[in-house]
Amino acid sequence: MKLISSLLGEMEFSEEEVVSFAEGIPGFEGEKRFLIIPLEASGPFYYLHSAENPDLCLVLAQPFVFFPDYEIEIPDEELKNLGLTGAKQELAVYVILTIPEDFRLTTANLLAPVLVNPETRQARQYVAINTRYTTRHPIFSTAETQAASAAGEGR
Amino acid sequence: MLVLSRKKGQTLVIGDNIEITILEVQGDNVRIGIAAPRDVTVFRKEVYEEIQKENRQAAAAARRMKDQLQQLKGFPLTGDKGDDGGR
Numbered sequence: 001m002k003l004i005s006s007l008l009g010e011m012e013f014s015e016e017e018v019v020s021f022a023e024g025i026p027g028f029e030g031e032k033r034f035l036i037i038p039l040e041a042s043g044p045f046y047y048l049h050s051a052e053n054p055d056l057c058l059v060l061a062q063p064f065v066f067f068p069d070y071e072i073e074i075p076d077e078e079l080k081n082l083g084l085t086g087a088k089q090e091l092a093v094y095v096i097l098t099i100p101e102d103f104r105l106t107t108a109n110l111l112a113p114v115l116v117n118p119e120t121r122q123a124r125q126y127v128a129i130n131t132r133y134t135t136r137h138p139i140f141s142t143a144e145t146q147a148a149s150a151a152g153e154g155r
Numbered sequence: 156m157l158v159l160s161r162k163k164g165q166t167l168v169i170g171d172n173i174e175i176t177i178l179e180v181q182g183d184n185v186r187i188g189i190a191a192p193r194d195v196t197v198f199r200k201e202v203y204e205e206i207q208k209e210n211r212q213a214a215a216a217a218r219r220m221k222d223q224l225q226q227l228k229g230f231p232l233t234g235d236k237g238d239d240g241g242r
Contacts, residue, residue: 058217099224109206
């Protein structure tokens with residue numbers, strides 16, 4: 001299949017690469033089919049690009065690279081919805097990034113991670129309940145972020 | 156919208172298997188107990204709206220971010236380099 005992405009240009013993909021969000025993602029409930037494309041050969045950033053809408057692209061990151069202590073409790077029912085039942089099955093966890101004009105102020109949504117069953121390619125953005133996380137955690141260290149804001153103010 | 160009054164301790168039933176009980180009322184705060192099947196998702200509306208908003212903003216940002224993405228790739232993750240601040 002082919003899609004001309006406004007951000008990435010021409011993309012070719014096969015049906016097996018499509019990750020399906022049965023319920024869409026909040027804000028884009030109608031979009032159920034996405035591609036997860038690495039920015040570079042080895043993480044930690046990925047595009048989450050709609051397989052149908054050439055203008056819809058989000059950026060994901062592996063949370064544990066930036067937040068080694070990140071933990072989130074996922075109810076069994078949620079795992080079941082993703083087709084994960086046995087104990088040995090794998091679950092991929094990503095977080096959605098919001099990248100402002102100054103990329104150093106990029107934040108990650110730790111409140112609602114994207115969960116993917118890599119085997120069945122079922123996915124869902126899970127809204128965590130009873131957690132201290134928010135939708136905006138800076139991904140770069142405080143020192144870097146402060147330096148970035150200071151530089152921004154000085155312009 | 157259906158509007159009805161309930162007292163503390165009273166319950167509403169929605170459909171076959173959802174029950175909502177008023178547990179406590181204090182000023183303009185109401186504590187609610189919800190009994191629903193596990194496959195019914197319940198969350199605070201403002202939380203869901205916040206996530207919708209964040210996703211829309213993230214997607215809008217993505218449309219104009221080709222350049223930022225290149226920078227993002229090259230940025231040191233640990234932040235121990237001091238040569239990036241003065242641009």
